[in-house]
Amino acid sequence: MNNTPPFTLTNKLLTLVADISEKVGRLSVKFEREQNLRLRKVNRMRKLKQQGLILRIGGDKNGHWQVVTQ
Numbered sequence: 001m002n003n004t005p006p007f008t009l010t011n012k013l014l015t016l017v018a019d020i021s022e023k024v025g026r027l028s029v030k031f032e033r034e035q036n037l038r039l040r041k042v043n044r045m046r047k048l049k050q051q052g053l054i055l056r057i058g059g060d061k062n063g064h065w066q067v068v069t070q
Helices: 011-050
Strands: 054-057 065-066
Touching: 011 054
Parallel strands: none
Antiparallel strands: 054 065
8 A cells, every 4th residue: 555645745836835825814814804894784784774764775686775864
């Protein structure tokens, strides 16, 4: 039984793997930050709707929000 991998680890290959890992980490942080911002926006819209300050006109895809005048 041969335990030799079918490839050779070179410095170039290790550098590429390190670069990919770093970029994946950056994307993960960026995605998490964007998710947090979106969640805050959704919560803010929900709160304004509950307070009766905004009203949804139309459907989810083609609708819009309207400020309620009192």
